[in-house]
Amino acid sequence: PSNCCGQNGTENGCCNGQFGANPPGMSPRLFEPSEFKPLDPTQEPIFPPEFLLPQKSPQHTLIFKGERVTWIQPTTLKELLVLKGRHPDARLVVGNTEVGIEMRMKNMLYPIILAPAHIPEMNFSCHNDTGILFGAACTLSYIGSVLKQAVDQLPSYKTEVFKAILEQLRWFAGQQVRNVAAVGGNIMTASPISDLNPVFMASGCLLTLSSEGGWYPREMFETHRCLTVNMAVELILPFALSAGGKRVVRMDRDFFTGYRKTVVKPQEILLSIEIPYTKKGEYFSAYKQAQRRDDDIAIVNCGMRVAFKEGTDIVEELGLSYGGMAPTTAFAKQTCKRLLGKKWNKSMLQEACSLLADELTLSPSAPGGMVQFRRTLTLSFFFKFYLSVLQKLGQDFKNDFQVESIPPDYLSATELFHKDQPSAVQLFQVTCVGHVIGAIVADTEAHAQTAAKAVKITYEKLKPIITIQEAITHKSFHMPEKKIENGNVDLGFAQSDDIIEGEMYIGGQEHFYLETQCTVAIPRGEDGEMEIFVSTQNPSQMQAGVSDLNANGISWRFFSIRDLHEK
Secondary structure: OOOOOOOOOOOOOOHHHHHOOOOOOOOOOOOOHHHOOOOOOOOOOOOOHHHOOOOOOOOOOEEEEOOOOEEEEOOOHHHHHHHHHHOOOOEEOOOOOOHHHHHHHOOOOOOEEEOOOOOHHHOEEEEOOOEEEEEOOOEHHHHHHHHHHHHHHOOHHHOHHHHHHHHHHHOOOOHHHHHHOEHHHHHHHOOOOOOOHHHHHHHOOEEEEEOOOOEOOHHHOOOEEEEEOOOEEEEOOOOOEOHHHEEEEEOOOOOEEEOOEEOOOOOOEEEEEEEEOOOOOEEEEEEEEEOOOOOOOEEEEEEEEEEEOOOOOEEEEEEEEEEOOOOOOEEOHHHHHHHOOOEOOHHHHHHHHHHHHHHOOOOOOOOOOOHHHHHHHHHHHHHHHHHHHHHHHHHHOOOOOOOOOOOHHHHHHHOOOOOOOOOOOOOOOOOOOOOOOOOOOOOOHHHHHHHHHHOOOOOOOOOOOOOHHHHHHOOOOOOOOOOOOOOOHHHHHHOOOOOOOOOOOOOOOOOOOOOOOEEEEEEOOOOOOEEEEEEEOOHHHHHHHHHHHHHHOOOEEEEEEEOOOOO
16 A cells, blocks of 8 residues: 555554555565466576667666765766766776676775766767778677678678687687677776787777767768667767867877876777778788687787788788787887888798897796796797788789798698587597586577487497506507607617516505606805705605705705605
8 A cells, every 4th residue: 555654563554553464455475376377398488578678778867876886877978978077087887897807806996987888879880981980888799790791791801800800709708798898898998918909909990089078069960871789870970079079099009008008088988999991912810829718818919910012022011919918018119110121931030030039028027927938929929920921922912923832831820720510429438437428508408408318328338458468468558658768778778788678566556656856956145045946755854954054054945845646
């Protein structure tokens, strides 16, 4: 009833007092099961329509205010720019894949959060004469679908950058993250190991930045036919700002000014990014090395672009950018400058590797470690790029000029990684009860269970091999064969006066392994101090032995590195 007191017990208004425990027309249960349709086990329940994202932009600004954080979802670009002007430290959030982690895991606090996901001027794609324009709020999945369509429809020579971005997106986080993460957030986060920023920098993408400025009536501006994420509409692109409210910057070596910092001013927002077409004689590649292939941050990644003088293999433009080699995305400026005018051959390759090794240095204490490996990767990536471009030059200009051939052993470096497709019949060696031999991936749980029941498994019982002699008889060896050899063993046997052969069988196997003993003593230069590293299973005895050095006036610090062996 409308006069319900909410169990506060007010006079003349308490439902319990007037009607007892259950007022007329009301049930103590939250729902009535008899009103539900019977469950069909063959059908998957539909997604609640109330939770579907709106097909049109919200009509009203949403504001959620907590104790320390205020979350605002503006409905227009003008409103967003006004808010950003008033709160220059506010963070823009679309997928919350970065800010959410910072607030939850790093204890960061952002009092004002702006959510521009539904602003049309930031959520569109549009082809023009020089490339494809994307709103900064476009998700990575949406960008991938648009670029894939462009690769299928446009001439191959125009889509070199598009194909490189698609290759990076294959290994960019997981599908769930790509479905919500926005390209603008990836750029503005300014991570030094971003997978996309080296590509954007090497290709020279154009970024449109906007801030609160003079606004003119919309009818004074040209209407462009563009594709928004939800539908094709007549959309005024974000050019309804005065000259003081908009500027276009190229994403080059000067865009990142420091760790997680860019040239974007606090009151500005990233409105859109233009990914350029490539022209004939221009080639682009992107590479990434991580600890694992899928869903992992990069150790080193890069974007590489080269453009040749028309009809030649002489370098006219070159762009090499790397992630993971500096506090920001690094651009090999000196290397690119020195290689202009060079022919694309082995001599250029040697010079490029030498220049990159000198320019892309790392301190031994650089965050992330693996200094030598990371420096080697920069050269390895360029070598792959060199071979890839050499191969494309041979295909595109084989009748125009002579191109160096690629040795057969190097051809695999030009291929992109592809996972093997599972076959209908697969063979596994089952080594124990409960050994996982496969998994079913399906759109619903019911389909997965049905498919699992359809799998037929045939077991062939293998004769167990227990002894060493049985292993020798059946040639069941651990490969590759491991040996400990010193010098020419065959010559040593040939020149020996006597050779003793035989076999010995014992039951115990505790000491069949080889336990290495290694000690390294390093002078530290202060008061005769020695730092000793020991590989041993008896540290007490080693400490006792080292302590005898005190008789000679030598002070020491003892560090024991235990070398544990399975028995």
